[in-house]
Amino acid sequence: MKKFISWLKSHAGLFKTIFILSVMIIVVGELMSIGKTLSIQELSNTFSDIPIWKIALMFLIGLISVLPMIGYDVILNRMLDQKQERRYLFETSWVINTINNIAGFGGFVSIGLRSEFYGKHHQGKKVIQSLxxxxxxxxxxxxxxxxxxxxVVLFGHVNPYLQQYWIWLIGGGLYFPIVLLLTTIRKEGYVGGLDNRSKGQLILVSFLEWTGVLGSFFAIGALMGIPIDFWQITPLFIAASVIGIVSMIPGELGSFDIMMILGLSSLGIPKETIVAWILLYRLFYYIIPFIIGIVLFFKHLGGSLDQRYSGIPKQLLMEISHKLVVVFLYFSGIMVVLSATIPQAFTEFKWLQHINPLRFHIIVQFPSILLGFLLLIMGRGVAARVKRAYLPTIILISLTLIYAFIGDFSLVTCLFLLAFLVIIIFSKKELFREQLVYSWESLTVDGLIFGVLTILYIIIGVYNMPSFPHRQHRFISFFLFPSERVWFSGLLAIIAVSLFIILFVRFLQGQKHQIGEALDEARALHILETYGGNSDSQLIFLNDKQMYIYNNGEEDTVLLQFATNNNKCIVMGDPSGKKEDFSNAIEAFIHEADVWGYLPVFYEVSEETVMTLHEFGYDFIKMGEEAHVDLPNFTTSGKKMKGTRAILNRLDKEGYQFEVLQPPFSKDTMEQLKEISDEWLGSRKEKGFSLGFFSESYLQKAPIAVVKDAENQMVAFANFMPTYSNEQGTIDLMRHSPSKAPSGSMDYLFIHLFEYMKEQDIRVFNLGMAPLSNVGTSRKSFIQERIAYLVYEFGSRFYSFQGLRDYKEKYATQWVSRYTLYSRDSWVAYVMISLLIIDNAPVEPQPKLYGLKKILKRRFE
Structure with missing residues (x-):
């Protein structure tokens, strides 16, 4: 026996799992059984004759009638000497009692569930004795x-039909005295040892429970207008309940119903009325509380699974719920608009009726069009996960539910909307963003949906005009519309909802907060000088970007620089600073951007950053290759450099010289540099963001390499870009005077730069990017890269990238790939367009243009 008990204890976890699975199977089975026994059509017909306030009162009575059973679990927890959190106790007790009501099996399901919920921290014997x-x-x-x-049956004047059940009544009546006697005689064990206070409380709770059962049945009958004879119906109801419990049939289905139909018919109540009465009683006392219990059951079961599997189940469920809400809102909105636009189609095609979740049979044109478009715009707010969309969505669905009740009651529609409300409430935490930033992707989707629906509605109006040829040839029958007046009311609704959409989008956008901060040179320099930077770090001092600084709790350690276009924060290059904090900094930046409705795009980053961002779910495309020169091994000797040596010798003979100027630079020096830059630019405008532009404050921060002619006049220059390490050196602006600089001057400049940085113990010279080099040219390339290639190739208006690789190939000893990473919520074409806009944005402040001037500028630029 001891071995058997030991074996049971060692396999307790397995038995608990089997029990929970069994309960789940019972629950699913009962749901399927209820689905077969309940006729939606019968319920619809029944509800159609009952005022809405009476239905609401029945719903409330059903919930109140279940409440006394919570007393069992309060007493049980007191017997086990444990205090549960009130909310937990209420929810678990509701689960136990409502599932037990439906499942039946003589109450054995309730024992198992109570043991699972309340008996985890106690010895099995004590729990079983209490249960x-x-x-x-x-x-x-x-x-x-x-x-x-x-x-009542023995001494009262009851219907002769009821007297046959006296044996069941006396049998059920003897149960209580026997139990009371046994629990009084036995002083301990599984039956005895219960104090008088607990006995009294258990008797009171059980009496209130059955009072609630009987009372809910009578109350529903009274609200239906059925004359209630308490002395006749009570014995019948109790006898039917006793027989049902003895049979251990789930929910007493079958035996209880038959007895009640026969008994109540003998009292002169019509059979149709009895069936409706029992149907409503089961719905409001059993089924609705049971459905609430199922939700709570899976909530607590999900909580256990969530703890076991590190929160992944909850995240998946929340994500699925959010997706369902978005799909339901969009699909419902489209179907409502279509049902008001082409109502004839919903009559001719039955499949349209079946897939339409909001089945309004009598619907007015104006509110239906209004409702449909409002559902769509709410869908956008929920899809964007904006907090402000939660309450308006709840209000809209609630108003739709009221409209469904008042306008044309449909049980399917009401159940759909109620389930919809529950899912929205459940997925509230998915709405975490502080504002809506209406992305081009969202505008495209919404524009297509709104545009197609509006154009279709207008076409319907034109098609139904008296002068339209369909009067002779009706080639699209379901395009026929009830009347011109009705159509016009729908058009007014479209105009009204358009204004509302503008206001609602503005409401969701809020104050339009932007992340990051303006350049703070002291903080940026502290990070770069303390922890180092990269070949792009110096671009922060152009002051054309925002900066994001990550603090590890003690000090600033990581710097990111970015510019914002639409909902995309374009981060330039790799992070700068402490490498150990890069992952945390990127995660913090992505999180903050996400909260405010932005999607980061990481532009021209290294493979190391690609691997970090891939873990955050980012997709990537190759943006080109960066040319690196191995300085310790660089030489101008050899056949390959023959032409370069000739250039060096020629310019040396002509008196040209290389010099590195150290800041600060004089006014005269800056004027000469500006003159060279302006001549080199000609009519073109400066690029910014990923390339430097002529800015005195920017150029004053690092040395400048210049080429001077025999008269000591500058003819070409290139400014150094400090990388704040000896690993790599690079330059930014490379400009020469077309009228003064001889051919080969830039080669002359580069060769001397290589030699200069080699003397400074710098290992690699970064010649910069060859954009889209070896990108999207193969048939096997990613489709994203091929799209990127097309957009970038045809969209660049400033620099021609043809020949860049060929020029840099002369010096490069290694080509390093650079990538752009973007969220999977972004479309690659729009990512590339944002990059083009940011990269080609004018660096000088532009005058604000309005109206026709703005349109003409965009058209002819």
Missing amino acids: SKIFLFLMAGLSIYSLFSFF
Whole structure:
């Protein structure tokens, strides 16, 4: 015996799992059984004759009638000397009792569930003893009512049909005295040892439970307008309940129903009325509380699974719920608009009726069009996960539910909307963003949906004009519309909802907060000088970007520089600063951007950053290759450099010289540099963001390499870009005077730069990017890269990238790939367009243009 008990204890976890799975199977089975026994059509017909306030009152009575059963679990937890959180106790007790009501099996399901919820921290023997005492008193209230009913049948003037059940009533009535006697005689064990206070409380709870059962049945009948004879119906109800419980049939289905139909028919109540009465009783006392219990059951089961699997199940469920809400809103909105636009189609094609979740049979044109478009715009707010969309969506669905009740009651529609409300409430935490930033992707989707629906509606109006040829040839029958007046009311609704959409989008956008901060040179320099930078770090001092600084709790350690276009924050290059904090900094930046509705795009980053961002779910495309020169091994000797040596010798003979100027630079020096830059630019405008532009404050921050002619006049220059390490050196602006600089001057400049940085112990010279080099040219390339290639190739208006690789190939000893990473919520074409806009944005402040001037500028630029 001891071995058997030991074996049971060692496999307790397995038995618990089997029990939970069994309960789940019972629950699913009962749901399927209920689905077969309940006729949606019958419920619809029944509800159609009952005022809405009476239905609401039935719903409330059903919930209140279940509440007394919570007392069992309050007493049980006191017997186990444990205090549960009130919310947990209420929810778990509701689950236990409502599932037990439906599942039946003589209350054994409730024992298992109570053991699972409340017996985890106690010895098995104590839990079983406490549960057995609770179990004994579950039927005490029914037994008391059985005794009462027996005397009513025996001494009262009841229908002769009811007198045949006296044996069941006396049998049920004897249960309570026997239990009371046994629990009084036995002083301990599974039956005895219960104090008088607990006995009294259990008897009271059981009596209130069965009072609630009986009371809900009577109340629903009274609200239906059925004359209630308490002395006749009570014995019948109690006898039917006793027989149902003894049979252990789930929810007493079948036996209870048959007895009640026969008994109530003998009292002169029409059979159709009885069926409706029992149907409503089951719905409001059993099924609705049971559905609420199922939701709570899976909530607590999900909580256990969530803890076991590190929160992944909850995240998946929340994500699925959010997706369902978005799909439901968009699909419902489209179907409502279509049902108002082409109502004839919903008559001709039955499949349209079946897939339409909001089945309004009598619907006015104006509110239907209004409702449909409002559902669509709410869908956008929810899809964007904006907090402000939550309350308006709840209000809209609630108003739709009221409209469904008042306008044309449909049970399917009401159940759909109620389920919809529950899912929205459940997925509230998915709406975490502080504002809506209406992305081009969202505008494209919404524009297509709104545009197609609006154009279709206008076409319908034109098609139904008296002068339209369809009067002779009706080639699209379901395009026929009820009347011109009705169509016009729908058009007014479209105009009205358009204005509302503008206001609602503005409401969702809020104050339009932007992340990051303006350049703070001291903080940026502290990070770069303390922890180092990269070949792009110096671009922050152009002051054409925002900066994001990550603090590890002690000091600033990481710097990111970015510019914002639409909902995309374009981050330039790799992070700068402490490498150990890069991952945390990127995560913090992505999180902050996400909260405010932005999607980061990481532009021209290294493979190391690609691997970091890939873990955050980012897709990537190759943007080109960066040319690196191995300085320690660089030489101008050899056949390959023959032409370069000739250039060096020629310019040396002509008196040209290389010089590195150190800041600060004089006014005269800056004027000469500006003159060279302006001549080199000609009519073209400066690029910014990923390339430097002529800015005195920017150029004053690092040395400048210049080429001077024999008269000591500058003819070409290139400014250094400090990388704040000896690993790599690079330059930014490379400009020469077309009228003064000889051919080969830039080669002359580069060769001397290589030699200069080699003397400074710098290992690699970065010649910069060859954009889209070896990108999207193969048939096997990613489609994203091929799209990127097309957009970038045809969209660049400033620099021609042809020949860049060929020029740099002369010096490059290694080509390093650079990538652009973007969120999967972004479309690659729009990512590339944003990059083009940012990269080609004018660096000088532009005058604001309005109206026709703005349109003409965009058209002819």
